[in-house]
Amino acid sequence: MHDKTVTQLAAALDSGELSCRELTSHFLQRIEKTDDQLNSFITVTAEQALIKADAADKARARGKAGKLTGIPLALKDIFCTQGVKTSCGSKMLDNFIAPYDATVVEKLSAAGTISLGKTNMDEFAMGSSNENSHYGAVKNPWDLSAVPGGSSGGSAAAVAAGLVPAAMGTDTGGSIRQPAAFCGITGLKPTYGRVSRYGMIAYASSLDQAGPMARTAEDCAHLMNVIAGHDVRDSTSVARGVPDYTETLNAPLSGLKIGLPTEYFGDGLDPEVEKAVRDAVKVYESLGASVRDVSLPHTHYAIPAYYVIAPAEASSNLSRFDGVRFGHRCDAPADLVDLYTRSRAEGFGEEVKRRILIGTHTLSEGFFDAYYTKAQQVRRLIRQDFLDAFEDVDVLMGPASPTPAFDLGAKKDPVSMYLQDIYTIAVNLAGIPGISVPAGFAGGRPVGLQILGTHFAEAQLLNVAHQFQQATDWHLQLPAFAEENA
C-alpha cells in the first residue's frame, strides 16, 4: 500500500477495495514503526486522523466523496493548523498551538484529505539540509547517513519512505525542489501568487510559495487542483482562473521546445548528476521535443541577491517573535529589553539568528540602497533573463541541485550550504514555477531533473513531467528503507 500513488489509492478507495480507516491506520503504523529512524515528523496527529478517516468512510458510503476524500498526507510544520502545535521547526514556537487553519490546510481538509501530522523542517524554512531544525536532523531514506535536503526535508523523506503518499512543502529558495530531488520524489513549486500564503508562517514573503510533494506529477496535479487559487486573505495571491491540472497531463510533447541554460551545466556540477540530466533530456528528444542551449546571463547573481532580499524580509517577519504574546519567553525577565533579548536569543537557532542579523544590517540606514535596492534591481534582471528565454523555448531543464544528497554534517560553512541552491534560487526571485522529477541516481543517491516554465505554466510543467514518468520508472523506485520496513 505504501508504494502506491495518490491516484492509485484514490481508485482503491473508490472501488471499495480499501477503506479510509485502513489506509490511514496503515500509514500511521508505518510512521509509528519507522519514523524514529528518519525523524521526518515533528507532530503525529493519529487520533484526529482516525476520526477524520471514519468521517471520510461515511462520506464515501453516502456517495459524497471528492476525488481525494480519505487520502492521507502530511503538512510541513510551517502551515498553521488549528488546535495543533505549529512549530516551524523552532524552539521559539515549540509551545505554539495555532488557533486557525492556513488556507492551504483549510482547502485540503475541505477536499477530504486527512493530515497525519506535521513534518520536520529547517527552522523557519532556513536551510538546505534539514539540519537546522530544533527537533533534530531528518535522515534521507535512501541513505540514513545523508541529508534529505531542506527546508521541506521532513515532507520529502516521509513521502520517499512511504510514510505518507503525499505532503505539502514550501519553497522560498528551492525548499520543495531540492529535497524532492535528494529524496527521489516529485515536487512542484508553483508560480508566486498561485497558492495562498495565508497561514503559512512567513520566511521571505515575496518568495515563499507552497506546493505539493508526491511520488508522481499526476499526484501533484491532483493536489494542485485543491490548493491553487485566489484567496481574499492574501493580497499577493493572484485572481486568475485555475485549470484542471489533470486534464492536460497526457498532451503529447511533440514540438516541445526545451532550453538548457548553459549556466546550469558549468563548474561545480557533479558529472553523474549531469549525465542523469542529459539522459533525461534524451528521453524528451525521443518523445518529439527539440533541445537547444539558452543563456540566463545573470544566474551567478541569484544567490547574492537572494541572500540580501530573503534575510531582509525575514528580519522583519520574525520580529513578531518577541516573547510578548506567544512563543518562547525567557524566565524572569528583568525588564523589557531583557525580555526581548533573552527570549529571542534562546528561542532562535544559529542560522535564523545569522539571517536576522544579515537582514537587519542590509536594511539599516546607509546600507539600504547598496544592498536592498541593488538586490531588487538584480532581481528584475534575473526575471527578465527567464522571460527572454521563454520567448524562444517552452520549458527550461537542468539539474535541481549540483550534487546528490550530501552526508549529514558535511557542510559546516554556511556559504557552501547556500551554494547548494544555485539552480533553484533564481526561480523564486523570478516568481516562475518549477518542478523536480526523479531522473536517476548518482552514487546511489537520487538525482532530480528540474523543469522550469513561465509564470502560471504549472499545467504545462505537470504535463511535461508526467510524460517523462510515463516513459521512465525512476519515480517508482523506492529506497530499501521503505521496503525493509514494509
Added chain:
Amino acid sequence: MQWETVIGLEVHVQLATRSKIFSGASTAFGAEPNTQACAVDLGLPGVLPVLNEQAVAMAVQFGLAVHAEIPEVSVFDRKNYFYPDLPKGYQTSQMYHPIVGAGEVEITLDDDTTKRIRIHHAHLEEDAGKSLHEDFHGMTGIDLNRAGTPLLEIVSEPDMRSAKEAAAYLKAIHSIVTYLGISDGNMAEGSMRCDVNVSVRPKGQDAFGTRAEIKNVNSFRFVERAIAFEVERQIELIEDGGKVVQETRLFDPERDETRSMRTKEEANDYRYFPCPDLLPVVLDQAYLDHLRSQLPELPADKRARFQSELGLSAYDANVLSASRDMAEFFEEVHRVCGDAKQAANWVQGELSGALNRENLSIQHSPVSAQQLGELISRVLDDTINGKAAKQVFQALWNGQGESADAVIEAKGLKQVTDTGAIEAMIDQVIAESPAQVAQYRDSEPEKRGKMIGYFVGQVMKASRGTANPQQVNGLLKEKLDALL
C-alpha cells in the same frame, strides 16, 4: 534680538472606517481590552494584511480636499521597531510613496485674514495598541483593540510662524476631516493627535534653527501652550549661549512644560522597506474623478460663499463654517427663515449660548434648525417681538411645544398691533401714574425722551410683553405730548 518661530505639524487623523486598515476587526472606541483584535491584529504567525478600500478612499478624499497631487501609485512600507503594543514588530506605513502628495490648506487668523499652509504629503498607516501601566502591579497591560486602526498622517511644511497659526491650522484640518466625514475628529478619544516641530531663528534669517519635535499633543489648547513653552525655552537657551539640540520632547499639560524624551543620537533606525505582503495601490483617473464628484462643499468654499452670497461678515462666515454640523444647522435655519443675518445672529447668539451653558454640541441641540428658522420668521413677520422671541426660544429649548407657532399660541405671545388696544393700555398706564406724568410735563423737553422709557416699560408689562414696542413708543409720545 527679535526672534521668529517656525512650526510644522504632523497631524494623525483616525479614519472613521468601520473595520481596521488591514483586518476585518471593528474600530469602535471603548470596548473591553483585546475584544476587538483578530488574528491579523495580534500579529499571529502566518497572518497577512488585506488593505481596507474605505481607508484608501478617505485618504484620497482628504487629498482632493486640500488640492493635493494624488500619485497614481503608492506603496506601503514597514517601519521596524520593537514595542510591546506593536504586535508585528513593525508598523505598516508609507515612507517613500505616500498616497497623498503636496497640497495646501487655508487658515483664518484672529484678524480674519487668511494664510495658506502647504502640506508636504499625507500617508496611510496603522495605529499601534496601548500599553497600560496602571493597575497591573509592576507589570504592563497590553490592549490591542486600537492596533490596526487606520490613521492618516498629514505632514505640513514648516509654514506656521506662531502658536496661534498652528492652532488655526489644526482647526482647519479638523474642520476638513469632519466636513468630509472621514474622521469624527474627537481629540479626547485620540481621533486626532499631533506632533509639533518647533524651531526659532533670528528675524530676517533664512536658515531654519534646530528643531525639537513635541510628541502626542492632543488638544487645540495644548498645541498653543506646548509651543509657547517650547519657544520660550529655545530662546532662553540660545540667549544664554546654549544650543538647541535636535530631539523628541513630550508635553506635560499638568506642568505646562516640555521634557526631553530622546535625542537624535538615540533615535531608532526604522529600517523602512516596502511591505512584501501588500501590493502597490494603483489609482486611476476615473476613481479620482468619482471621489471628487462625491466631495461635499468644503469649509473654505462655504466661508467664501457665506460672505459673497449671504452677505455675512468675515467673522460670522468663519464661525459658522468652522464645523460641518454648525454650517448645516445654520444653512437650514437660513433656508426656513430666509434672512441670513438673523439666522447668523440667532445661531451664534441665543443658540450657541444655550449650548455652551449645557455643554451640548450642535447636533444635540434641543431646538431644531427648523424650529429656530420658524421662530425667526415670526419675528420677521412681526408676529412676535424680540422679547417674546426669547421666551419662545426658551420654551422650545425646554421642550414645551412642537413649534414656535404652537408656543406663541399657547403662551399668548402674539404681538399686539391693534392701535386701539395699545391706546387703551397707554391710557390706563397714564391714568395710574399721575406723579410720573407730572414729572414728565415739568421736565426740560430734551430730558423727556429718557423719561418715556418708564411708560413704555409699564405698557409692555401690561401687555405681558406682547405689544409692538415701536407702536407703543410712537403712541405714548403722542399721548404724553398731548398732555403738555
